[in-house]
Amino acid sequence: MWQHYASPLSLEQLADIASYSKFHYSRMFNELTGTSPGRFLTAIRLFMAKRHLLETEASVTDITYRVGYNSLGTFTSRFTRSVGVSPTRYRALAHGHQLPPLVPAADRTGHGLSAVCGQLYFPSQAVGPVRVYVGAFNTPIVEGHPQAFDVLDEARPFRLTVPDGLWFIRAAAVDLDDCASRSPIRPPRLVGSGWAVRARGGRVYSTDVQLREVTPLDLPILLALPELDGARRTTKIAFH
16 A cells, blocks of 8 residues: 555455455454554555645645545545645645644533543653654544644653543654754654543543554554644653
């Protein structure tokens, strides 16, 4: 998928490449990645679209076809839903370094009822100064506006305020040197997931997150954060 995202890949083709039936392939793929082959491919295409928008002068229409879409309208609507802004606005804001801070849905609606708290755990080797983004999403894919998020430049527990519902806890760590740079492309160095939380009734839930190196089986991060958060912190904490 990473190599041929612009091609029309069907489930049958992917299963044949893996030498599985399409049913067994789908089940195994979901177990390994947390989502279906189709949604994973869509995430890759939108992720690559972000790179084309930031690294080339190609028009949005050209990029639509470069990443495997045949409809500009479909591409634009999916990009906007997953990243949080339209392709044209994403490019303009990225080049101007003016993307506003993301406001979690819980803060926008004022209906956050429960709290999800946890501790971050890092690989055994020294990681160095990083900024960590932790968010609660209503799907396993890190896309759209998180229901709640926390940004950590210090070794402290995270806390997310969420309404009733099922929430997937996702985290990404970016080198702090990348955060301080003016580059719009800041790929995460580490990613991690906590247990999904079904929140209800104003309770406090606990789910820790083990961070690890990124692999090709990890879903791309689609929303504008952590690449273009508006806040520019300077604290440097070395996690171990």
